[in-house]
Amino acid sequence: MKHSLWVLSLAAVLPFTASAQDASREAREIIEAVNARNDGAYVSRDATFELTDRRGITRVEKTTGYRKYFGDEKRTVIFYTEPSNVRGTGFLTWDYPDIDAEDDQWLYLPALGKVRRISASDRGDYFLGTDLTYEEIKKENKIEIDDYNFSLLGESEVDGAAVVEIEAIPVNETVARELGYSRIVLSIDPQIQMSRHSEYWDVNGNRLKTIHNGNIEQIDGIWTVTEVNVINHKTDHRTRLLFENIDYETEVPDRTFNRQMLERGLR
Structure with missing residues (x-):
């Protein structure tokens, strides 16, 4: 598991250098610090998805x-518990540290009674009716650093906190189409090594969506986002994600993260 040994301050990155190469390197170092942020050796939590369409009709789903980290490899599993028509749906991901290894992701749909593998080319697809992609669910506020070229844009303020604005551009067209983005602007709070707000543009350069991380607090000594609000500007669809019962102290058994458990669910 990667742990950050320092907290990057605004003074470390501002004022920006005149060199575009230096600015790009500084931006990448900030993202590296975000990815190295301590997020616990393991965690369990409940989450509520509130999905609201353009007519204002909201569907609520609970998970x-x-x-858990296995060395530098991160494994995550999500089980749907409500409503009844999605109960038992499960999503399992093994996120490997080796950039040349394709991460493994599986989706279990009880109505079909089988597990479907999610390939890397599908990682930009939206996750089960939400406005978050499979990649974003997997990464949890962290970023696959080799997917992007980064640059510093300046500084601003989000929710009363000083942030550094970083532009992320996919390294090539293939990655852009896999992710579904041509450009992202991240508002990184260096004091907590986390993005507070991010704006996304689609592969055609049109404004696509906004993600806002709210109610960021320390739980068991770890900075944690407890509310995520996403707006899709094309469809006017919204996703509100609320986390509760967050526990970083109770160890999660290894067997929780295998395909057999994915099919069996929580019963």
Whole structure:
């Protein structure tokens, strides 16, 4: 598991250098610090998804999820518990540290009674009716650093906190189409090594969506987002994600993260 040994301050990155190469390197170092942020050796938590369409009709879904590090490899599993028509649906991901290894992701749909593998080319698809992609569910506020080129844009403020604005551009067209984005602007709070707000543009350069991380607090000494609000500007669909019963102290058994458990569920 990667742990950050320092907290990057604004003074470390501002004022920006005149060199574009230096600015790019500084931006990448900030993202590296975000990815190295301590997020616990394991965690269990409940989550509520509130999905609201353009007519204002809201659907509520509830899940229970677990995450655990196996060395530098991260495994995550999510089980749907409500409503009844999605109960038993499960999503399992093994996120490998080796950039040349394709991460393993599986989706279990009880109505079909089988597990479907999610390939890397599908990682930009939206996750089960939400406005978050499979990649974003897997990464949990962290970023696959080799997917992007980064640059510093300046500084601003989000929710009263000073942030550094970083632009992320996919390294090539293939990655852009896999992720579904041509550009992202991340508002990184260096004091907590986390994005507070991010804006996304689709592969055609049109404004696509906004993700806002709210109610960031320390739980068991770990900075934690307890509310995520996503707006899809194309469809006017919204996702509100609320986390509760967050526990970083109770160890999660290894067997929780295998395909057999994915099919069996929480019963």
